[in-house]
Amino acid sequence: MNNLVQIKRLQRYRMALLRxxxxxxxxxxxHSLSEETGVSPVLIRKDFSQFGIRGKRRGGYDIDSLLDELKLLFGREKEQNVVLVGLGNIGAALVKYEGYRQSNMNMVAVFDIDPVKRTRRYSVPVYSLExxxxxxxxxxxxxxxxAVPEFSAQETAHYLVENGISGILNxxxxxxxxxxxxxxxxxxxxxxxxxLMYHIGVRTKPI
Amino acid sequence: MNNLVQIKRLQRYRMALLRxxxxxxxxxxxHSLSEETGVSPVLIRKDFSQFGIRGKRRGGYDIDSLLDELKLLFGREKEQNVVLVGLGNIGAALVKYEGYRQSNMNMVAVFDIDPVKRTRRYSVPVYSLExxxxxxxxxxxxxxxxAVPEFSAQETAHYLVENGISGILNxxxxxxxxxxxxxxxxxxxxxxxxxLMYHIGVRTKPI
DNA sequence: TAGATTGTTAATCGATTAACAATC
DNA sequence: TAGATTGTTAATCGATTAACAATC
Structure with missing residues (x-):
């Protein structure tokens, strides 16, 4: 199994289960989960089985316990902290975003080189990269x-890694x-x- | 070949080529492109070959013509129009984003149900969904x-499809x-x- | 020419599905 | 019990890689 793809499917199952x-x-x-996610029923059962998630032979899967097991699998019981770097358009939208709490994540700090931006008041403190x-x-x-501009992304990413970051959402x-x-x-x-445009184009292109 | 995965790789090659x-x-x-992208050299050659992109037996690939062929393949020579629906945090960041022009895309309109938001002045006109x-x-x-709130996403998406949209970036x-x-x-x-957290966690977990 | 690189065909590997046994 | 559903083993399919021929 390609673990990357499998993990993506598990996340997809969870979204469907929440729905x-x-x-x-x-x-x-x-088979119901299959309808929701587009993944075949066998593959769903196999995915669950491989991660030790069991159903009832005739009674299917209990949604709540399924969600619990997935939460456990993703280590979402304990809160995890993230930081944001760059307070441009997208950065600003991401600080204001409210969804972290719900996913048991916590944005503990924002960083920006521009001192002016550091005076802005958000619910999260804004610091210099130092x-x-x-x-x-x-x-x-x-x-x-x-979420920094293109020209400084490589350099900033490198700096993040030097200072202990090992995962980057770029x-x-x-x-x-x-x-x-x-x-x-x-x-x-x-x-x-x-x-999206490519796939739509290909599909509608004359033979 | 799984076309979806292959197309993603082609996009990745293009990013590396731009660099x-x-x-x-x-x-x-x-082999240089492999180093940049993490994709094996054979697979890169096979991908190119399958889309009719040819190199020189001993001289490798010309970067400019490679970029031209990829642009052609993705149909990026002619401008394509998109619309944005929802002027919340993320929506606002997306209107202000400057990258569309460069990718030969054009955001022609923004839609929001809130009349107050429709009075805001951006470089793109804001309308009611009607x-x-x-x-x-x-x-x-x-x-x-x-980019609408979670609770209205399904309904809005349905409305978009009813009105002729066939690709959605959700x-x-x-x-x-x-x-x-x-x-x-x-x-x-x-x-x-x-x-990200899952993969980092798994990797650092004690055996 | 020798060496380096592309492009292709055959082999391998891994992911998905088919078949079916288990069981509620 | 019969029927429905899970869970697993074997078969298939497709994607990647290995091997190598072509050629600049």
Missing amino acids: LKNMGLKKTFS SLREVVNAFDVSVAIL FAPVLLKLPGHVLVNNINIMIELER | LKNMGLKKTFS SLREVVNAFDVSVAIL FAPVLLKLPGHVLVNNINIMIELER
Whole structure:
């Protein structure tokens, strides 16, 4: 099993389960989850089975316990701290975003080189990058959101890694070159739009 | 070949090529591109070959022509229009974002149900959702960015599809249920962070 | 020419599915 | 019990890699 792909599927199952729970359902079956997620029923059962999640032979899966097991699997019982670097358009939107609490995450600090931006008042303190190491140590941070301009992304990412960060959610539209032990997830809006357009185009293209 | 995965790789090659071009290089080789992207040299050559992109047996690939061919492949020579729906935190950041032009995309309109938000002045006009169909027809829009709150995402997405949208870049943290012909790309910040944390956690977990 | 690199065909590997046994 | 569903083992399928031929 390609673990990366499998983990993505597990996250997808969880989103579907939240939806079903929200609709007031208590239990579900591999075929219902399949309908919600587009993943085949066998594969769903196999994924669950491989992570030690068991259903009832005839009664399907209990939604609440499924969600609990997934939460456990993703280590979401204990709160995890993140930092944000860069207070531009996207950075500002990300500080104001309210969803962290709900996912048991906590944004403990924001960093920006611009002193003017550091005077802005958010629910999260804004520091100069010089304080990064201190914050990383104090709050045991291993993951950072990188939302700086393209031209400084590589340099800043490198600085983050030097100061103890080992996972980066990168919003800058560049391929970061970092030591092999560092994990990077890229969010690139243009690339996502482009891929949508490509697939739509191909589909509607005359033979 | 899983076309979805292959297309993602091609986009990745392009990002690497832009970096190399930026560094002043004129040509490259499958092994250099491999170093930049983490994809094996054979697979890179195979990908190019399958899309009819040819190198020189001994001289590698010309970066500019490679970029041209990829641009052509992704249909990026002709401008494509998109709309944005939802002017919340993320929506506001996305209107202000400057990268569309560069990718030969054009945001032609923003939609929000809140009349107060419609008075805000951006470089893009803000309308009520009632005008959606008109804009879609006038500007031949097939892709929309959805940045509305979670509770209204499903309903709004459905409305978009009813009015001619067939590709959605979804920022709302929900699994959208839409007709099979509609393509959805999800951008979910919490899920990305969570996956980073999972992989870091697994890696550092004691045996 | 020798060496380096592309491009392709065959082999391998891993992920998904089919078949079916287990059981509630 | 019969029927429905899970969970697993074996088969298939597709994607990646290995091997190598082509050629600049």
